[in-house]
Amino acid sequence: MVSEANEPGSESGKRSDDRRGVPEGTPQEGGASSHLAARLSPRSPGSFAAAAMGYPDSLLAMSDALPVALIDTIRARLGDRARPGEPLARYTSFRIGGPADLLVLPDTADELAHVLATAAAFGVRLTLLGGGSNVLVGDGGMRGVVVKLGRGFARITWNGTEAERESARLGRRGLGASEERSAARAARALDGPPDDLNLVPIHAGAAVQLGRLARAAVARGLAGLEYAEGIPGTVGGALFMNAGAYGGELAHAVESVEGLGRDGRALELPGRALVFGYRRSALPPGFVVTAVRLRLRRDESGQVRNRMDEARARRTAAQPHGKANAGSIFKNPNGDHAGRLIEVAGLKGARAGRARISERHANFIVNEGGARAADVKALMDVAQRVVWERSGVWLEPEVQLVGNW
Ligand SMILES: Cc1cc2nc3c(=O)[nH]c(=O)nc-3n(C[C@H](O)[C@H](O)[C@H](O)COP(=O)(O)OP(=O)(O)OC[C@H]3O[C@@H](n4cnc5c(N)ncnc54)[C@H](O)[C@@H]3O)c2cc1C
16 A cells, blocks of 8 residues: 655655556647546537537638637637637746647636637637646647636635625524534534534635645644645646645645536535545546635644744755756655656656756756757656666656647
8 A cells, every 4th residue: 555654855755556567658639647638529620519609601710720710709708818829838837838729818707618618619629727837738739728717716715705604603603403504514624523613614716826825824823734835836736636745635625626517517516526536636527626615724823834834844955946847747656756766767867858857856857948848758758667677667647748749
């Protein structure tokens, strides 16, 4: 079974199922592992559902890769937050990635629903991008529509919604049975007693930076996200990846997840339905997370702060600084650490083009400036092959390979 022990300086003792003898295939268009690169329906220009939306044939002509009518429809609503041909390198922590056919930055649930409906109507692939800190986007860019949630999804509400606060107040005043039930629901602990008012409900938009949320929680004396200081990216990406470090992971604090289904309908999924695992969650295909409800425990604020300081110090001591990267490249195999295996394989410092296996932490690949996705992929291939030959372990990528290669 899995060792919980952390490699000094690793991202929390990352681990994966032991994949001995199970080499991965090469990445597919849209990503070998990105569940949200959902092809909404087969694309065939002659049978676009868009025709049913009343577009004349001439408007269904394709631009370079997308129907002009699709771009126009989305632009009419989002204006310059719909960007054809936008280079994705500027949206990824690796600073690598070719252009998206169309990058869109919706700011409201209505705009997002419009984008989902339009992509579905045209039968065009739709992919979600959060902070871009766990993806390697191919040099050929990404086909279809790439959605990155905008500022409208970057709000945090402390102590839950007004309705939740009200029901908690009613419960404390000992009112009628149904009010008490809703108060208990509002104050419900994830694993604790139903009336645990030490658990504070928080509503965080999917575009909130996880580190910002963690620091703001610590400033309020709330425990449960101290490990997250230094994990880049958004709450939505962290939920999808079940981000974690040093024994903590987002799953521990998740009450429920709000979002839009592939058909644009709003849904709220309870945390336990998401079957969180090591760096994964089981969101329905095509589900876009718009917000996450969390519960954090009140604690002694000095202790909370100390725990975050410790996590920060461990990270600073172990990880490379000043060069673009995407964190751990491979998951830790059962009972071992990908960084250790790559190091004993003698690959620290190995280069391909402008990419390099970090001297400081062998499970990081850094972009020394101008690296291509193909350079990083070449290093990943070498690491998988050499570690397999030396140790008989097939390393499974943690970073998601998406787009065209
Ligand atoms: C320096 C560094 C250190 C890191 N340390 C850690 C660490 O300690 N622990 C750890 O777990 N990770 C770590 N990472 C990896 C990365 O930061 C996390 O996996 C992070 O949670 C990814 O979030 P993101 O918003 O950047 O997601 P992205 O990389 O943009 O996307 C990741 C996946 O989430 C999906 N996704 C994004 N937003 C949504 C949404 N709103 N709805 C549905 N799906 C969505 C995407 O489609 C994609 O499949 C590190 C990365 C770096 C660069």
